[in-house]
Amino acid sequence: MTQMKTPEPNPPNQTTTKPFDFSTFPTLNTQRLHLRQIVPGDAHAIFKLRSDYEVTKYNIGPAYTRLSQAQRLVKSVSDAYNNHRELRWAIALRTDLTLIGMVGFNYWDRIDNRGSIGFDLRRDYWRRGIMREAVTAVLDFAFTRMALNRIEADTSSHNAASVGLLQNLGFQQEGIQREQYLEDGIYHDLRLFALLKREWQKNLDTFN
Numbered sequence: 001m002t003q004m005k006t007p008e009p010n011p012p013n014q015t016t017t018k019p020f021d022f023s024t025f026p027t028l029n030t031q032r033l034h035l036r037q038i039v040p041g042d043a044h045a046i047f048k049l050r051s052d053y054e055v056t057k058y059n060i061g062p063a064y065t066r067l068s069q070a071q072r073l074v075k076s077v078s079d080a081y082n083n084h085r086e087l088r089w090a091i092a093l094r095t096d097l098t099l100i101g102m103v104g105f106n107y108w109d110r111i112d113n114r115g116s117i118g119f120d121l122r123r124d125y126w127r128r129g130i131m132r133e134a135v136t137a138v139l140d141f142a143f144t145r146m147a148l149n150r151i152e153a154d155t156s157s158h159n160a161a162s163v164g165l166l167q168n169l170g171f172q173q174e175g176i177q178r179e180q181y182l183e184d185g186i187y188h189d190l191r192l193f194a195l196l197k198r199e200w201q202k203n204l205d206t207f208n
Contacts, residue, residue, distance in 0.1 A: 017144050017145065018145065019145060019146075019147060020087075020141075020145040020146050022081065022084045022087075025037040025081070026087075026141060026145065028089065028137045028138070028141060029094065030133050030134070030136075030137050031133070032093060032094060032130070032133060033091060033092065033093060033094060033130065033133055033134055033137070034092045034093070034094045034097060035089035035090070035091060035092075035103070035134060035137060035138070036089060036090050036092060036097070037081075037089070037090065038074055038077050038078070038088060038089070038090045038099070038102065039074070039090075040071070040074055042070075042074060042090055042099045043067060043070045043071045043074055044067065044070070045098055045099035045100070046070040046073060046074065046099060046102075047064055047067050047069070047070040048122070049099070049100070049101065049102075049120065049121075049122050050063060050064040050069070050070065050073075050120070051063050051064045051065065052122070052123055054123050055120055055121070055122065055123055056120075057183065057184070058155065058156040058158060058159040058162070058183075058188075059118075059154075059155055059156055059159065059162070085107070085108070086104065086105055086106060086107065086108070087104050087105050087108065087146075088102055088103065088104025088105070089102065089103050089104050089134075089138065090102060091103055091121065091130070091131075091134050100121065100122045100125050100130075101119065101120055101121035101122055101125065101130070101131065101134070102119065102120055103117070103118070103119040103131070103134050103135060103138050104117070104118065104119075104138070105117055105118075105142070106118050108146065108148075112149075112150070113147055113148050113149040113150065114148060114149060114150035114151065114152060115142060115146070115148050115150075115151055115152070116151070116152045116153065116154075117135070117138065117139075117142075117151055117152070117153050118153070119131055119134070119135060119162075126161070131165060132165055132168065132169070135165065135169060136169065139151065139169065139195070139200060143197045143200055143201075148197065149196065149197045150194055150195070150196055150197070151171075151194065151195045152192070152193065152194045153166055153171060153192075153193045153194070153195075154177075154190050154191065154192050154193065155190070155191055155193075156183075156188045156189070156190060156191070157176065157188065157189040157190070157191050158188060163191060166193045166195075167193075169195065170195055170199055170200060170203045171193040171194060171195045172193065172194060172195070172199070173191055173192065173193055174192050174193065174194050175191075175192045176189050176190065176191055176192065177189065177190040177192065
């Protein structure tokens with residue numbers, strides 16, 4: 001197996017604002033994380049992630065039972081990127097680079113400048129602030145490089161961790177779709193959230 005080189009830290013105050021155009025995949029580095037392109041070699045790591053019922057039960061669908069499902073997902077993500085429809089990152093630690101989660105946009109509406117974000121993370125990395133760190137980097141990229149004005153997200157009302165993360169990042173709840181889907185014999189309400197660019201900028205100004 002080819003060993004991947006540990007990414008160098010981003011130079012301070014040299015973040016590019018060049019509009020994103022799909023010509024080059026945008027890798028993102030944070031203090032602990034390296035967000036990179038999802039590649040065929042990630043299939044086993046994705047299977048490990050999505051074969052865990054506790055990871056998938058709220059908003060991804062049934063847990064994977066076959067490696068081929070992960071392989072199809074990798075191809076689907078690649079095809080969507082090549083067709084300029086979606087943008088998703090593999091979440092990896094800077095010290096390891098093995099995929100431990102994914103984050104990205106399920107759609108990108110260039111007319112209305114809005115997109116929908118989704119994310120999932122291996123259970124053994126929960127409660128470490130990793131997803132908050134990853135999503136923060138992606139939001140910053142989206143509002144600057146993708147020129148988004150509005151980012152949407154939805155999650156089951158039972159998914160307290162995702163609800164809390166979205167609220168902590170400044171997302172506002174805009175509605176609830178009651179008993180929107182059936183999972184394990186239980187109807188789940190779907191909570192709808194959104195974050196506007198001006199709200200994100202206000203939050204940055206508050207903490208800077």
